[in-house]
Amino acid sequence: MELMLRETAAGSAGADFDVVVVGGGNAAFTAAHAAAVRGRRVLVLEKAPREEFGGNSYYTAGATRIAHGGLEDLRDLVEFDERHAVSEVPPYPAEEYAADLEKVTEGRGDRELAKVLVEEAAPGLRWLKSLGLKYRLMYERQAYEREDGTYLFWGGLHVGNVGGGEGLMEDHVRVAGQLGTEVRYGQDVFGLIVEDGAVRGVKVRQADGAVREVRAESVVLGAGGFESNPDWRREHLGEGWQNAKIRGTAHNNGDMIAAGLEAGAAKGGDWGSCHSVQWDAFTPNNESNRELTNRLTRQSYPLGIIVNNRGERFLDEGEDFRNYTYAKFGKVILQQPDSIAYQVFDATLRPMLRTEEYDMPGVSVRTAGTIEELAEGIGLDPERLAKTVNDYNSSIDTSIPFDPNVKDARRADTFPVKSNWATPLVTAPFYAYGVTCGITFTFGGLKADTHGRVLDGxxxxxxGLFVCGEMLGGLFSGNYPGGSGLAAGVVFGRRAGALA
Known part of the structure; x- marks a missing residue:
C-alpha cells in the first residue's frame, strides 16, 4: 500500500518540498540551513525518535578542526573566556591542515575534497555562528595547564561547540525552527523515488508497513555510515568487526547508502576502514549511551602505556598527538586477544588524565599498590606485566624534559618504542583502565563531486541527489585527524544545501 503525501509548495510544481534532507546530525542540519536561508522549503526526515535526536554528532565532544591564524584570529568565533589572557594558541595554517590530512590517510584521501575542506571549514563555522551556533576553545581536551598557570594548545584542534555534541545539536534544532525548516522524527526512509534518471523524492515506511512518498526537487542524504550494522561491518571491514561497540547512534545501518547505490550511485572512499577508538570495555550500557556519550572514550593514553591481556605492549602510545592516532588505535585494540587492552598509569600521571573520561561514573578501573597486584586485579600474569613495565621504565632517558604540550622526544627505547611522553611508572598507586574497540563511523560511502552532487559509475x-557527512566517501582512509569529521559535515553540508 502506498500513500501519497501532497503539500504543495509555491514554485515547486509536483513537489511537496523544495528540498528533503535525510538524516539528523550536524551535516544534515547544516545542509538544511544552507537551503533554508535561500528561501527553499525544507523538510528534514530523521529515523530516530525525537528523544534520540542528533545522529552521531550528539555523541561527540563537538571538536571541529579548522585552519586559523591563532588566538587573535579566533576571537570573533569563540566565546570569551578569562583564560584567553594566559593562553597560547599556535596558528594552524591551511598548509598544515592539508599536510595532516595527507599524512594520516597515507595519501589515500581525495585531494580535491580535502582542499575544499581545508579552505572552507573556518568560514563554515563563522557562518553557522552567524545563524546562532556557539563555539569555544577546548581547554579541557586540547591544552594542559603549565606550572606558571598558562595554557598551550596543541595538535591543531582547538575549537569546539559550547555544550559539546549535545549543545551542537540543540543549537542546530533551534536554528532550524527559526528558519522555518520542518523536522520529522521517527521517519524510516528506505528508498529514493527515481524518475527519468533523476531523484524526485524519498520513500518512507510507516509503522503499519505502508509506504509514504515525499516528493522534492532535491534530496540531500546525510544519514551516516553503516557502523551500526554488524553484518555490513563484518562484510566490509572484516571478521571481528561485528563485535565492536557502537559509540554513537544505533540508527546508522547503511539503508540510505544502499538506496543511493540502487539509484545508480557509485561507491566512494575506503569501504574497508573506519574511525574507531579506545572505549570503556566493561561499564554496563557502553553502547549508544546518551547520558555519558563521549565520556566513554579513553584518550589520555599517550601519557601511559597500553598492554593486552598477555601483559604485553603492542603499539607506540606516543607516536603522535592523540588527535592523529586515536581514530586508528581502536582497530589495533580489536585485533588483540579477546579485543581487550588496559591503559596503565601511575599516581604521578593520574592527575593529568582527562577528568570527563577517567572520572566518569562507573568507569572501568582497577587500582593497586604494586604492578603485580594490579596484574592480579585485571587477570593478567603478574610476572609478565612487571617485566613489561620494568623494561619500559629502564629504557627511558629521563634527562629529556617531559612536556605533554609538545612532541618532546622523551622516548622509551624498548619494543615497541614509545616515541614521546615516556614517563617511568614507579609511583603507587597504579591504575589500569580496561578498553575495547568503539566504532564511530565508516569511511566508505557514496561518490560525489566537491559540491556533494552524487555521481554514478x-x-x-x-x-536531484546530493550527499554530505559520513555518507560522503573519499575524505578519509585508515585514519583521520581529530575534529575533521564535524568540519567536513559543515563544509559539504553547506555546499550541498547551497545547490539543492
Whole structure:
C-alpha cells in the first residue's frame, strides 16, 4: 500500500518540498540551513525518535578542526573566556591542515575534497555562528595547564561547540525552527523515488508497513555510515568487526547508502576502514549511551602505556598527538586477544588524565599498590606485566624534559618504542583502565563531486541527489585527524544545501 503525501509548495510544481534532507546530525542540519536561508522549503526526515535526536554528532565532544591564524584570529568565533589572557594558541595554517590530512590517510584521501575542506571549514563555522551556533576553545581536551598557570594548545584542534555534541545539536534544532525548516522524527526512509534518471523524492515506511512518498526537487542524504550494522561491518571491514561497540547512534545501518547505490550511485572512499577508538570495555550500557556519550572514550593514553591481556605492549602510545592516532588505535585494540587492552598509569600521571573520561561514573578501573597486584586485579600474569613495565621504565632517558604540550622526544627505547611522553611508572598507586574497540563511523560511502552532487559509475551527476557527512566517501582512509569529521559535515553540508 502506498500513500501519497501532497503539500504543495509555491514554485515547486509536483513537489511537496523544495528540498528533503535525510538524516539528523550536524551535516544534515547544516545542509538544511544552507537551503533554508535561500528561501527553499525544507523538510528534514530523521529515523530516530525525537528523544534520540542528533545522529552521531550528539555523541561527540563537538571538536571541529579548522585552519586559523591563532588566538587573535579566533576571537570573533569563540566565546570569551578569562583564560584567553594566559593562553597560547599556535596558528594552524591551511598548509598544515592539508599536510595532516595527507599524512594520516597515507595519501589515500581525495585531494580535491580535502582542499575544499581545508579552505572552507573556518568560514563554515563563522557562518553557522552567524545563524546562532556557539563555539569555544577546548581547554579541557586540547591544552594542559603549565606550572606558571598558562595554557598551550596543541595538535591543531582547538575549537569546539559550547555544550559539546549535545549543545551542537540543540543549537542546530533551534536554528532550524527559526528558519522555518520542518523536522520529522521517527521517519524510516528506505528508498529514493527515481524518475527519468533523476531523484524526485524519498520513500518512507510507516509503522503499519505502508509506504509514504515525499516528493522534492532535491534530496540531500546525510544519514551516516553503516557502523551500526554488524553484518555490513563484518562484510566490509572484516571478521571481528561485528563485535565492536557502537559509540554513537544505533540508527546508522547503511539503508540510505544502499538506496543511493540502487539509484545508480557509485561507491566512494575506503569501504574497508573506519574511525574507531579506545572505549570503556566493561561499564554496563557502553553502547549508544546518551547520558555519558563521549565520556566513554579513553584518550589520555599517550601519557601511559597500553598492554593486552598477555601483559604485553603492542603499539607506540606516543607516536603522535592523540588527535592523529586515536581514530586508528581502536582497530589495533580489536585485533588483540579477546579485543581487550588496559591503559596503565601511575599516581604521578593520574592527575593529568582527562577528568570527563577517567572520572566518569562507573568507569572501568582497577587500582593497586604494586604492578603485580594490579596484574592480579585485571587477570593478567603478574610476572609478565612487571617485566613489561620494568623494561619500559629502564629504557627511558629521563634527562629529556617531559612536556605533554609538545612532541618532546622523551622516548622509551624498548619494543615497541614509545616515541614521546615516556614517563617511568614507579609511583603507587597504579591504575589500569580496561578498553575495547568503539566504532564511530565508516569511511566508505557514496561518490560525489566537491559540491556533494552524487555521481554514478560513469562520473555523471544523478540529478536531484546530493550527499554530505559520513555518507560522503573519499575524505578519509585508515585514519583521520581529530575534529575533521564535524568540519567536513559543515563544509559539504553547506555546499550541498547551497545547490539543492
Amino acid at each position: 560513469e562520473g555523471r551527476w544523478i540529478p
